[in-house]
Structure formats: structure tokens, C-alpha cells
Amino acid sequence: MKRWWLWAGLGVMLLLIAAQQIWARGTWQDPVLGTTVVEATGSEVAGTLTAGALLAGAALLAGLVGSRPVRLAAAVCLAGGALLAGLPAVLTLGDPGEPLGQIARQRPGAASLSVHIDDPTTTLWPWLALGAAVLVLLGAVLCVLRWFDTGASRSPGGGAAATGTTPPGVSSTRRRERPRDPWDDLTHGQDPTVDD
Template sequence: MALPIRRAKSTSLLLILLAGGIGILSSTQTWLSVSRTDGGEQLDVAGNAALPVLAPLSLTALALAAALALVGPVMRRVFAAIGLAVGVLMTVLTARILLQHPLDAVASSLTKATGLAGDSAVAGVVRTISATPWPWLALAGWILLLLGGALALITAGRWKSGGRRYRTSSAPAEGPVDAVESWDELSRGIDPT
């Protein structure tokens, strides 16, 4: 059974909003923990330090949800495609951090904590890098973004548009014209005289 269009619109917008919210929340949480060889205490690295584009692209997802709710069918497709692109990029970047625990994800935090700079100096301080549950939650959020963007892209042309009260008609009024209708015609750029 196909998903009704009204439900498809609300579902896709909800998925995109959830993804952006999870991304923003996870950007402030600890993603990686670094145990050090120099005897220093364990260093916790927040999501926005491990993945600097996390907060901006999460905000982009939130803005896309708002824009999708307001624009016409052509721009809906454009914004849905942007949402898909953001979802793919963030899925790849987050999966890289989860699977590889790259040194570059913790290098800036280690440099601030130790004063050491350069790949070899930082690598010498790192014993192990372990991930917390937050990047996994963020990855789930990006999958939601992919689903919401795909659903919006597929169904965007059939979403209901804004109400009639926001549309203007350029056709002149038929029949007798009263003072209110005259002002309305003036607002539309038509001279009622």
C-alpha cells in the first residue's frame, strides 16, 4: 500500500528535522576518547571537534525541512536533492570516524591539550582512540536524513501547495465593485476606474 501524499510530506519533514536535531545534539557530546602514552588523563573529543562540519550541516538539515514546507514543487526537488547530498556526505564522514578512528579527528584537541603539533608528534601521544555511542546515533540520524530526502524527492511534486488566500488573481472583478474590492484591485496593480 502506497503512503498517502499528506503522510509522505509530514513523514519526510519529520525525518529531516529529526536528523538535524540529532546532529546538533551530538555535536556537543563526546564522540571519541583518547588514552595517552604520556601519562596524561584521558582526552574526550566532542563531535564538533572530531567532525568540524557536523554542526553547520546539521543546521542545514533543519533549514531544509523548513524550506521544504514552504516552497513550490520545483524548489522542493532541489532542496530534497541537497538534503540527500548532505546525508550522503555526513554518512561517509561519520562512518569514517566510526570505522577508522582517524588521528586527524583528535589532532586539534590533542594539540590544545598538550601543545604538540604535527602528525608524528600527536601520533606519539595517542595510545588508543575509542568511539562513544554518539557517533553511532549521529549515523542513524544521517540515515534518517537520507530516507527523508529520498521520500521528499520522490513525492515533492504531489504535495499540497499553500492555501488560496496567499495567491493573487490578476483577473478583474466581475459585477458591481464596492470600495473594498476597488482597494484590492489597486493592491494588484489594476486601476478600477
């Protein structure tokens, strides 16, 4: 669960795929063509879906290569991208006829008509987009938790190495001793191969 980027990356990938798929369909009584099928893709239903996915993707890259402050900002952007992508999915699942009606009104000759969509239904893709937004939001939460864990691990501890004190029973001279290097002996004109 510590790999926040894995969940966020999976969510971004699913959001970009869902944007190109059909989210809702229904029928409309066209005054010229009669009963016609109206379909709406994710990008047509949710104008902020692709924007949220791209924002989350950019935040993901920034969080992977950035420092701790950048990672915190990336977590905030991930959460914002998840909201931008998830809210349209919730609205479409609640009322699929509204986006279908807007698409039908864009057809020639239908701008001045009262458009009523019959039998509006949703596909599986809005549910997958909502799940992908939840994954991005999970990645943001895990990124924040990772940010706090990294800060706690870098804080100074109470050990002897952190405080610079010498443990009891160990002299400071012994602590500073280092093994003799044969190259140092040669530098001082001594032959390290000859026993003292």
C-alpha cells in the same frame, strides 16, 4: 511514510544533539602531565557535522513552505546535508585515533611531538549521528517521491470534467442549467412567494 519532513526533522534534531556529545576518547602519554585522557566531541571530530545539520534544517523549512521546484531543491540540499554529516561519523567509527591525535597535537608543547593515542574507543554518539544522517537522507528520498506524486496528481486526466466534453445522453443546455434563485425573481419584479 509520506511525511518526509518528520523523518528529516528528527534526523536534524539528532545531528544537532550529537554535535555536542563525546564521540571518542583515548589516552596519551603527555611529556609533562604523564598519561592523560583525550576526548573529542562531535563538533571537534567532524567540522562538517554542524554545517550539514544546519543545511538540512534550512532545506527542511524551505521544502515545507516552498513550491514544487523549491521542494525538489530542498530534497537535494537534504541529501547534501546528510552526506556532510554522515561521512565524518563513518570516518570516526573507522579510525577514532586520528581525530583524537589531532586534538592532542593542539595542546601546548605537543605540536612538535609524535602523538600516539592508546586504546582509542568510540561512544554511541557516532552511531546515532550516522543513523540521524540516514534519517535525513530518507527524508530527502521521500520528499522527491512526494514531488513526483504531486506532479502526477496535477496532470490532466481523461475524465469528462478535464476534457470539457459532455457525457453521452446529457444535453449541453441541461449541463448549463442552474437552479432558480429567489433573489433573481425579486430583481425582475416577480414575487417568489406567489405560485405560478
